[in-house]
Amino acid sequence: MSLLQVEDVVVQFGGVTAVNHATFEVVAGSVTGLIGPNGAGKTTCFNVITGLQRPTSGHVRFDGRDITRTAVHRRARRGIGRTFQRLEAFGSLTVADNVRVALDIHEGFRGIFRPGDHDVDELLERVGIAEYAAERADSIPTGTARLLELARALACQPRLLLLDEPSSGLDEAETEAFGALLVELAGEGCTVLMVEHDMDLVMSVCDEIHVLDFGSVIAAGTPAEIRVDPKVQRAYLGYSDEGQGAHVAESLDETKVLAR
Numbered sequence: 534m535s536l537l538q539v540e541d542v543v544v545q546f547g548g549v550t551a552v553n554h555a556t557f558e559v560v561a562g563s564v565t566g567l568i569g570p571n572g573a574g575k576t577t578c579f580n581v582i583t584g585l586q587r588p589t590s591g592h593v594r595f596d597g598r599d600i601t602r603t604a605v606h607r608r609a610r611r612g613i614g615r616t617f618q619r620l621e622a623f624g625s626l627t628v629a630d631n632v633r634v635a636l637d638i639h640e641g642f643r644g645i646f647r648p649g650d651h652d653v654d655e656l657l658e659r660v661g662i663a664e665y666a667a668e669r670a671d672s673i674p675t676g677t678a679r680l681l682e683l684a685r686a687l688a689c690q691p692r693l694l695l696l697d698e699p700s701s702g703l704d705e706a707e708t709e710a711f712g713a714l715l716v717e718l719a720g721e722g723c724t725v726l727m728v729e730h731d732m733d734l735v736m737s738v739c740d741e742i743h744v745l746d747f748g749s750v751i752a753a754g755t756p757a758e759i760r761v762d763p764k765v766q767r768a769y770l771g772y773s774d775e776g777q778g779a780h781v782a783e784s785l786d787e788t789k790v791l792a793r
């Protein structure tokens with residue numbers, strides 16, 4: 534069953550068409566990837582889905598309802614959570630307080646009755662950053678800050694979680710644990726839509742992948758299908774940062790798609 538539908542969405546910024554008649558859907562309970570070269574329109578799609586960007590045309594449906602004109606906070610209440618490509622934590626607060634604030638906002642009046650800090654500790658534990666609880670958010674490594682963003686998003690118990698380049702700054706072991714956590718979350722009913730440049734991560738955890746290039750969806754399918762799709766490889770090879778493009782195309786071509 535489809536939880537999110539992006540239907541024929543166009544976003545224009547003056548003369549720039551950032552999203553060009555993009556149509557894709559996200560199946561409930563899946564980990565879905567949204568990939569594409571730099572400037573392909575991935576973050577703009579996330580902004581349209583969360584309500585930060587009004588599309589020039591097209592529709593967004595969440596759980597069967599048209600939310601194209603629904604306010605950002607109402608979409609969050611309905612269960613759409615996200616993390617940002619540019620980190621957005623409160624730098625002067627501790628890691629634990631950042632999560633506490635997210636929980637307080639989510640729980641509102643009910644939060645008054647929350648017994649102790651059990652939920653905060655549990656969320657930090659879940660994303661693997663409990664040891665940083667007392668540190669200021671602006672003093673922790675980037676990878677840890679990304680996991681903090683994830684903990685804050687999870688505090689709102691989203692049904693759909695949008696992650697914008699969540700693994701940048703994580704080392705290999707952390708990325709592996711992070712991938713396992715995403716699969717676990719999806720299994721618990723927190724559907725994941727992820728923008729990510731780490732192809733090994735994308736290929737190993739995603740059930741389905743949509744590929745954007747110049748704002749259009751050029752391919753959709755399972756990791757195995759996407760990996761061998763010539764259109765996808767061409768898109769990455771034509772990428773302005775040739776070194777990285779070639780690297781991504783190469784990793785797409787490798788036959789080491791991990792079995793789920």
Ligand SMILES: Nc1ncnc2c1ncn2[C@@H]1O[C@H](COP(=O)(O)OP(=O)(O)OP(=O)(O)O)[C@@H](O)[C@H]1O
Nearest residue numbers: 546549550551569570571572573574575576577578
């Ligand atoms: N607010 C804006 N005003 C004008 N142009 C914008 C704006 N936001 C994005 N763009 C342009 O829209 C296009 C898509 O940008 P977007 O940030 O969505 O790409 P992306 O796929 O997330 O790229 P990256 O992988 O680098 O994060 C780019 O050409 C970008 O310069």
Ligand SMILES: [Mg+2]
Nearest residue numbers: 575576577618
């Ligand atoms: Mg982006």
